[in-house]
Amino acid sequence: MKASVLRDIGGILLIYAVYAVAIVLAYDIDLSDPWPFIMLLCSLGGMLLWYILGEWVIRPNAAGKVWCGTWFILLALIVGCACYVWFMEEADKAFIDLAEGNWWLHFAGGAGAYYVSSVLFSPTFAKYLIWPARIIRKW
Secondary structure, three states, rough: OHHHHHHHHHHHHHHHHHHHHHHHOOOOOOOOHHHHHHHHHHHHHHHHHHHHHHHHHOOEEEOOOHHHHHHHHHHHHHHHHHHHHHHHHOOOOOOOOOOOOOHHHHHHHHHHHHHHOOOOOOOOOHHOOOHHHHHHHHO
């Protein structure tokens, strides 16, 4: 493997480690609830799939629509997973109160970690695809 691939995978895992710490802190170290970690795994899986597809499956000279379409489809799957996780967490409650709970962590954390990882550690041929990677990413 190239050193850049190992660096990118390490950076992605570091971002998701920060997300895991945020989950533990937001849920007051209540590890009995599996849904936040399912959301983390869904988002991490989407990001690793983006990296694998971009590095080894999608042709380097593929149209921009292919690259952007793939990224947005994975983002939609992550947001769909966040909706499902939120629904399953709230399913046993009598009514849903948006002012209470950590529902925002599923959406901001899952999609946010995917977005930040994509900006900083996208595959070689898509490293400047996600805005503002062209401005931020200098390696």
